[in-house]
Amino acid sequence: MHEVRISTDLRGKNREIAAENRTHLAGHGIVSLNLMSAPGAGKTSLLLRTIPLLAGRHSVGVIEGDIQTTTDAEKVGALGIPVYQIQTGGVCHLDAAMVRSALHELPLDSIKLLFIENVGNLVCPAEFDLGEDARVMLLSVSEGDDKPKKYPLMFRESRLLILNKIDLLPHVSFDIEKARREAREINPKLDIIEISCTTGAGLDRWVAWIEDLVSSIRSG
């Protein structure tokens, strides 16, 4: 019982800061995406494949969230874009206050598209609004097709579900139609794109999805 009460207090404060972040980002004309998934679903690999595909069209910045280590930030920073690493020091998700601190360290005037890579966790990140424009979740097919029913909140809160590692489909037991159907039962508006960061399959559709999102936010 006490946990629910604490959680409500924290979330109320988080919502306030997230609203400030949203205003701050909009003031700089920045579109932002919050990438969420279980550990090892491929968030960093997706960024490493995506950012070069956007080069010349969007000025990209990245906030990396990890419990500790800076390895992901180093990999992404090697692409020559602004990256800020948040180390949560044990906390299992990013929150809006952490992102606010990161925004003060990034060169916001030279960023138009901001990716926020959350801590690898299929549960807690979904409860914390960061001030992003849209949430994108990755599910790798090696994790199993039962995940929408077992972890519904993240599926409900996301605008796009990326089914990653489809190159592994021949080697794992994963019913892609079941996963799509059960994800849409939870969230009928969910967009779904199948990709492989290894082969590059589907990355064109993901980039087109980003372009559509950016256009709709800038025109709206």
Add this chain to the structure above:
Amino acid sequence: MHEVRISTDLRGKNREIAAENRTHLAGHGIVSLNLMSAPGAGKTSLLLRTIPLLAGRHSVGVIEGDIQTTTDAEKVGALGIPVYQIQTGGVCHLDAAMVRSALHELPLDSIKLLFIENVGNLVCPAEFDLGEDARVMLLSVSEGDDKPKKYPLMFRESRLLILNKIDLLPHVSFDIEKARREAREINPKLDIIEISCTTGAGLDRWVAWIEDLVSSIRSG
């Protein structure tokens, strides 16, 4: 800051209840294992393979932890053993109070080996003692070999690391020696066993590990 304070309070109370659980289980001569991993690493599949291998030697019971759904409990219960499903209702880990409630629902006099399958999460479950005798974590090779450094607490808190899905090694980028080395840098005493629930490789060593643990606890 406030989060650390809350967390300390909760953990103090959790430790007390975990100690009660430990006494309660020992009083019934039950050896218990807390299985932890990221979502989809194969905890349920491991139980489904392991329990038949233990038949006739150990009376097994299972506590299944999930945020919602009862699918895992139904799969395991089909093996004809006592199973209790904890639905956390959004909470991202099991805690000692949840396990205490489950212990009151299970036929403890007919159980000698209790598996507690935690919520799929590589972070939070490691912070909560449930009263178990040993913690076992699974890491599937499809999650990537960077996980020990990125999620050190669970590696530090576990007695055994099971590297699962080794049948996928030819299809993923995973340096098994690096994973072993970096896990042991965090926890020099960590036992490590490589298995595949698909092919059955390594399951004999996992069963032998359980037998050794049970013997050492019963003789100690």
